[in-house]
Amino acid sequence: MRPDTEAELSAAIKEARGPLRIIGGGTRSIGRAQGDFLSTAGLSGISLYEPGALTIVAGAGTPLAEVEAALTAENQRLPFEPPQMGALTGKTGASTIGGVVAANASGPRRIQAGACRDSLIGVRFVDGRGDIIKNGGRVMKNVTGYDLVKLLAGSQGSLGVISEVAFKVLPGVEATATVVVHGLDDQSAVEAMSTALGSPYEVSGAAHDPARQTTMLRLEGFAESVAYRSKKLQETLKRFGDVSADVNADWTAIRDASMFAGGSGDVWRISVKPSDGPSVGAALDGCKIIYDWGGGLIWAEVPSAFDLRGVMGGIKGHATLVRGQGCGPVFHPEPAPVAALSKGVRRQFDPRGILNAGIMD
Numbered sequence: 001m002r003p004d005t006e007a008e009l010s011a012a013i014k015e016a017r018g019p020l021r022i023i024g025g026g027t028r029s030i031g032r033a034q035g036d037f038l039s040t041a042g043l044s045g046i047s048l049y050e051p052g053a054l055t056i057v058a059g060a061g062t063p064l065a066e067v068e069a070a071l072t073a074e075n076q077r078l079p080f081e082p083p084q085m086g087a088l089t090g091k092t093g094a095s096t097i098g099g100v101v102a103a104n105a106s107g108p109r110r111i112q113a114g115a116c117r118d119s120l121i122g123v124r125f126v127d128g129r130g131d132i133i134k135n136g137g138r139v140m141k142n143v144t145g146y147d148l149v150k151l152l153a154g155s156q157g158s159l160g161v162i163s164e165v166a167f168k169v170l171p172g173v174e175a176t177a178t179v180v181v182h183g184l185d186d187q188s189a190v191e192a193m194s195t196a197l198g199s200p201y202e203v204s205g206a207a208h209d210p211a212r213q214t215t216m217l218r219l220e221g222f223a224e225s226v227a228y229r230s231k232k233l234q235e236t237l238k239r240f241g242d243v244s245a246d247v248n249a250d251w252t253a254i255r256d257a258s259m260f261a262g263g264s265g266d267v268w269r270i271s272v273k274p275s276d277g278p279s280v281g282a283a284l285d286g287c288k289i290i291y292d293w294g295g296g297l298i299w300a301e302v303p304s305a306f307d308l309r310g311v312m313g314g315i316k317g318h319a320t321l322v323r324g325q326g327c328g329p330v331f332h333p334e335p336a337p338v339a340a341l342s343k344g345v346r347r348q349f350d351p352r353g354i355l356n357a358g359i360m361d
């Protein structure tokens with residue numbers, strides 16, 4: 001099914017006689033959802049863009065590339081640097097803005113600008129009854145009522161099918177520089193990243209590649225400011241080892257985790273306290289990993305059906321299976337009280353249990 005209007009989407013859900021598998025561009029599809037495909041690709045187009053008000057509104061099926069192109073033309077951007085997951089997942093569809101919201105997809109800049117949900121100011125969606133619901137607004141001052149906007153972000157289509165989203169945006173950046181520290185082990189790299197993030201130099205990206213022993217700290221802004229902060233940050237990090245600056249460093253691979261493209265192993269997305277990042281790395285010794293978010297986000301490629309959660313032992317955090325068959329649930333099991341609350345919320349929005357049924361299994 002591919003409805004072209006919100007009314008058609010509502011009718012399709014009301015008339016459904018079994019589970020529906022929600023899909024946008026298909027590049028972020030994870031989990032074990034069951035049922036007939038329901039595509040939001042027909043709900044496409046930018047309905048409102050006011051550069052002066054720093055707001056944009058688009059249909060859920062609008063390609064992410066189209067939204068970003070419109071913003072770039074006005075020297076603006078989505079603050080949270082949404083990743084493109086097609087290379088990692090091996091899927092060739094065009095990522096949609098609704099899929100970005102459903103996954104709460106956020107890139108390296110999350111440590112500075114917040115997650116996708118923090119830039120989302122309005123949403124329209126159709127719940128499991130087929131009711132059309134609006135929450136938030138099209139401008140920042142009109143965000144009122146229950147904060148369903150935040151609830152829908154990251155819900156993986158299990159609470160409702162998103163039909164339209166509204167974002168606050170930010171001006172583009174004039175210059176970028178990356179301070180690189182060479183030769184650090186994981187523990188030293190996390191310490192260096194924590195030092196950089198705790199400095200006054202406004203780091204917008206902090207990543208570490210253990211295979212190359214390369215630690216990257218990104219600075220963005222006006223050219224003169226970036227040059228000054230880059231120099232100062234290099235001085236601050238000198239005690240960690242060999243430090244240099246690179247104005248052409250490409251953060252796309254970090255953002256998209258594309259270094260895992262084409263692999264045969266399972267890929268997991270692990271979130272922990274940055275200080276626990278090296279412990280995860282030690283537990284996954286011999287596996288290919290990348291640290292982002294100052295060590296708080298770890299991408300890992302492990303052998304198929306590897307018991308990653310079991311190996312992590314008592315390390316607090318959560319792990320999500322992004323590619324492969326995995327071992328255990330796709331999403332990290334919730335504590336019993338939280339699981340009961342989550343189940344109750346889903347029951348309220350989708351009493352028939354038809355929206356992405358089984359995705360959390």
